[in-house]
Amino acid sequence: MPELPEVEGLVRELAPEAIGRVIEEVSISPIVIESKERGREAIIKGMSTEQFKQEMKGLLIVDVIRRSKYIYFHVEKDGEKRLLISHLGMTGAWFAVNRVEDVFEEKFRKHIHVVLKMKDGGLLVYSDIRRFGELRLLNLEADHPPLLKMAPEPFEEEAMDYFLACTMKPKYENKPIKEVIMDGQVISGCGNIYATEALFKMKIHPNRATNRISEARKKELFVVIVEILQESIDAGGSTISDYRNLSGEPGTMQDRLQMYGQKQCPQCESETKRMQIDGRTSVYCSKCQR
């Protein structure tokens, strides 16, 4: 499950690999082409596969950055700047290889859906086992309004005040804190894994109403979230099942997780509990978290 740290790790490798190169040709898997022909929005969003292939051809990759859990490829052709966004969904992965057979693991190799053949040889390959990912070629970021609604980057100075202000809005104040911190319009890039970890570290029950947490504790919580995201970036991200970096290697943060996926609380050793919050499984310790 790629969250901010996993996307960050990928972008750090992808940027030097991709910047300055030109896309010569794009190929799309038959399974995505068939899905799109049936009227579905499989991976390639907002345009036909033919249009996508056509418009991608000849684009120079000028920059690659992370924004929340998205990869932004700044591209241009004939002096015209455009933006390719990539979201990895649950199982998306990018690989830089010379041939598609070089994608090492079969489970990724057999779900390759988009291949960018670069002008100087070599491939940038997008694989997505469950096809929940997204590729969208835009003229401007503003052409896809949800992107403008994302919270600031958590490492930016204004992010904490933005978070605090959100928690006081009628829309959020009464909701479970876990639902609020996982909302990309409140904090960018914090998914189930890191929300679970931060709440455990803070000893806050995931279902606690947001307005029943003091401002001081909310500030502390935000700091803890940022620290955990940073710790995970440093550890190469979490590989719970399907995250791989550009070279196909897993991260190591999964070995450092205290609560996510745990059966037993590392603090008091009692059995962990789980409940559904906003449709997602939330693991917590009912003794340590209140």
Place this chain on the structure above:
DNA sequence: AGCAGCGTCCGGCCGC
């Protein structure tokens, strides 16, 4: 206008 609720993109995995 804004929001809650639900459908949508799917394969993997679990339990029977």
Place this chain on the structure above:
DNA sequence: TGCGGCCGGACGCTG
């Protein structure tokens, strides 16, 4: 071994 049910980021649509 087969198969139905469940899971999940984040959007789009509807009422």
